[in-house]
Amino acid sequence: MTNTEVLVIGAGPAGIMAATAAAENGRRVVVLDDRVTAGGQIWRDATVGPDRHDDAQKKRVLERLRRSGAQLLGSRSVFTAEASGTVKALHESAAGSSVEEIGFEQLILATGARERFLPFPGWTLPGVFGAGGLQAMVRGGFPVAGKRVVVAGTGPLLLAVAAHLAEDGAVVSSVVEQAPMAQLAPFTASLWSQPAKLMQGARFRARLWKTSYRTGCWVVKAIAACDGRQLEAVEVTDGKRIWTESCDLLAYGYHLVPNTEIAQLLGCEFRGSFVRVDEAQRTSLSNVFSAGEPTGIAGLEAALVQGEIAGLACAGRDTTSLQRRAAAARGFADRMDKAFTLRKELRLLPRRNTIVCRCEDVSFNSVRGHTGWTDAKLQTRCGMGPCQGRVCGPAVEYLLGWKPVSVRQPIFPVPMQSFCSQAEAAEINNTTELIEENK
Amino acid sequence: MSESVPVTINGVVCHVTRGTTMAAAMLLAGQPSRISVTGEPRVALCGMGICFECRAVVNGVAHRRTCMMLCEPGMSVETNL
Numbered sequence: 001m002t003n004t005e006v007l008v009i010g011a012g013p014a015g016i017m018a019a020t021a022a023a024e025n026g027r028r029v030v031v032l033d034d035r036v037t038a039g040g041q042i043w044r045d046a047t048v049g050p051d052r053h054d055d056a057q058k059k060r061v062l063e064r065l066r067r068s069g070a071q072l073l074g075s076r077s078v079f080t081a082e083a084s085g086t087v088k089a090l091h092e093s094a095a096g097s098s099v100e101e102i103g104f105e106q107l108i109l110a111t112g113a114r115e116r117f118l119p120f121p122g123w124t125l126p127g128v129f130g131a132g133g134l135q136a137m138v139r140g141g142f143p144v145a146g147k148r149v150v151v152a153g154t155g156p157l158l159l160a161v162a163a164h165l166a167e168d169g170a171v172v173s174s175v176v177e178q179a180p181m182a183q184l185a186p187f188t189a190s191l192w193s194q195p196a197k198l199m200q201g202a203r204f205r206a207r208l209w210k211t212s213y214r215t216g217c218w219v220v221k222a223i224a225a226c227d228g229r230q231l232e233a234v235e236v237t238d239g240k241r242i243w244t245e246s247c248d249l250l251a252y253g254y255h256l257v258p259n260t261e262i263a264q265l266l267g268c269e270f271r272g273s274f275v276r277v278d279e280a281q282r283t284s285l286s287n288v289f290s291a292g293e294p295t296g297i298a299g300l301e302a303a304l305v306q307g308e309i310a311g312l313a314c315a316g317r318d319t320t321s322l323q324r325r326a327a328a329a330r331g332f333a334d335r336m337d338k339a340f341t342l343r344k345e346l347r348l349l350p351r352r353n354t355i356v357c358r359c360e361d362v363s364f365n366s367v368r369g370h371t372g373w374t375d376a377k378l379q380t381r382c383g384m385g386p387c388q389g390r391v392c393g394p395a396v397e398y399l400l401g402w403k404p405v406s407v408r409q410p411i412f413p414v415p416m417q418s419f420c421s422q423a424e425a426a427e428i429n430n431t432t433e434l435i436e437e438n439k
Numbered sequence: 440m441s442e443s444v445p446v447t448i449n450g451v452v453c454h455v456t457r458g459t460t461m462a463a464a465m466l467l468a469g470q471p472s473r474i475s476v477t478g479e480p481r482v483a484l485c486g487m488g489i490c491f492e493c494r495a496v497v498n499g500v501a502h503r504r505t506c507m508m509l510c511e512p513g514m515s516v517e518t519n520l
Contacts, residue, residue: 034488034507041487047458047509075507077488094511096500114489126471126482136486136506141459142466229480259489358484358492361477386491386502391484413491413502 004030006314007087007104008070009078009262012040013300014292014307015110016065021311022108023068030102031070032089034077038062040112041132042300048141061304076100079418080409081107083266083285090414099418106287106314109263109275110307113293115157115253116394118342119356119364120349122222127231127249131161134251138168145169147248150234152176152219154340155255156299162211163204165251172211173245176236178254179340180216187339194332214238220349222250239345255340257394258294264407279326280319281310289313297336302329347399356399357392359385367396373405386413447515461505461516462486462493472505473519480518495519 006022008015011033023029031038037045043058065072076089085105091098115130122128129137131151138144149170151162154177162172177184191197205213220242221235233246263275269284270276274296281289289310292303305326309319350356350364357367362382370376373383373396382396383389388411393404410418417425443454446461448468455464462483465472471480472495483493488507496517497503505516 036509047460048456048463092503092507094498094508094514114487115485117484117490124475124479124481126480129483130485130490133484133486137460137463137466137483140463140486140506140509141456142463358475358481358490361475361479386494387489390489 001086001101001103002030003103004028004071005105006030006108006311007032007102007106008108008110009081009087010040010110010112010292011035011038011072011074012110012112012292012303013042013061014112014303014310015040015108016061017304017307018108018110018289018291018311018314019070019072020061020065020068021308021317022314023070023311025312025315025317027315029068029070030104031065031072032076032078032087032102033072033074036074038065038072038074041136044136044139046139048139073100077412078262079411079414081262081266083107083288085287087262088418090418097415097418099414106289107266108281108307108310108314109268109283109288109290109294110292110303110310111259111262111294113256113258113297114390115153116255116257116398117252117391118254118346118349118395118398119354119392120220120222121351121354122224122231122234123252124355124358125222125224125231126229128222129249129251131157131251131253133253134249135161135164138165143168144249146171148173148246149249149251150174150176150219150236150245150247152234152236152250152252153254154178154342155253156336156340157253157256159201159204159208159213161251163207166207166211170249172208173247174212174214174236175208176217176219177213177215178218178343178346180343183341184215184339187335190332190335218343218346218349219250219252254342254346256293256297258297260294261388261390261407261411263288263290263294264404265409265411279309279323280313281306282313296330296333298329298333299336302326302333305329342398350399356395357382357385357389359383359387359391362392364399368400373402376402377405388412444510444512446510446513449517455510457510459510461495461497461503461508461510461514464510465493465495465505465516465518471518 005028008031081087223233225232275290291306291310352365360381493506
């Protein structure tokens with residue numbers, strides 16, 4: 001077991017700033033992340049080919065983390081946590097996996113967000129990816145040069161993804177944004193007060209001069225090629241008529257939902273879907289802090305300042321000087337939330353036989369007859385697969401209004417051996433071998 | 440020039456650029472990462488270890504998230520059935 005004073009879970013912008021601030025102020029800090037390197041999703045490095053998307057702020061922040069003395073432990077996925085002061089993480093490598101236990105005095109949850117996927121006919125076809133998902137695959141060596149891509153859904157991520165895909169040689173035929181122009185306008189107008197964001201938006205648009213940006217439109221269907229195994233086109237609607245756009249890939253996502261499983265497991269109080277924190281980023285548990293998207297979807301600037309506040313608070317430092325920036329970030333989050341509010345027509349996307357739970361292949365029709373999550377889980381296995389409802393949970397919440405039920409450890413699947421002594425683990429291995437032999 | 444890494448995907452040796460994730464290698468090889476409970480081929484969706492659609496059998500161990508691992512010489516991966 002490793003012991004530290006401050007444990008940060010998540011090495012995205014919020015976690016990096018939290019770890020840096022705490023370590024620079026004399027605290028012993030360990031940062032865990034399930035990926036190999038720091039940066040989170042927004043600062044994900046390309047592991048293949050040139051990194052065209054490198055930026056100065058990322059370099060500066062990562063360099064400051066390195067100098068701070070905080071220890072980064074990558075490839076660690078936290079699967080259980082206790083507020084009394086321990087977490088357990090699965091350390092995965094090509095060689096195999098092992099469990100590590102880490103003790104802490106203070107915990108900072110900077111677990112980021114994931115994309116919201118709404119089910120629609122054809123969304124399980126190979127060729128349909130998350131918007132950030134496709135970008136991640138490209139950075140991991142999947143080439144898109146010459147491929148025709150439609151980017152669809154909602155949120156500021158769509159334009160960023162489309163611009164990056166275009167840079168990587170994809171032919172982005174259209175960006176399909178469900179929010180109507182009138183709903184987006186106040187958000188876009190407010191960017192005048194933030195020149196950096198405005199410049200970024202302008203750069204994205206410049207790269208996409210051949211791409212049509214359709215607001216108030218959404219994808220209703222993904223159509224398979226004749227082999228039935230690969231995407232060939234999508235059907236798009238503006239609510240009045242439906243047309244077909246042929247494409248090799250669809251990159252889609254309906255904005256972001258926070259990763260709050262650890263906060264739920266610990267028993268932190270929530271405000272709606274988000275972890276409730278005070279001005280020092282402290283949760284309802286006195287030794288647990290949270291920063292970034294789990295406390296509200298607010299983007300990069302908010303994550304950086306909230307992380308810094310949480311780190312300073314853990315070191316007992318004053319955070320007054322950062323509160324103005326934090327308040328501005330909250331304002332940005334509120335405007336973004338209004339701009340990308342989901343239209344009610346999206347609730348009509350799934351047909352009777354459209355799969356809602358991809359892990360267990362549960363159709364919309366078999367889920368909607370139930371009274372709530374517990375009932376549906378018991379009767380249909382919806383949300384009971386390996387992702388533990390991380391994909392279908394937010395979808396069902398939007399489609400049927402069901403609130404998520406309690407979270408239990410392990411918060412993602414881990415090998416049975418992780419819970420055993422060495423002797424017990426050996427016994428499981430022997431039994432598994434016997435079963436395999438008898439097949 | 441970037442170095443190539445040999446990996447075996449469903450029994451066929453493929454050469455991928457160093458730094459390629461196993462999920463990307465399976466896409467390049469045109470192989471699904473898993474077959475769903477009703478028999479549909481599936482590939483990675485989220486690319487960040489959340490959705491578990493990219494899970495495959497890596498070096499004999501089932502249910503490994505291939506989007507979270509880089510190809511290393513000699514690795515073997517099979518579609519999770």
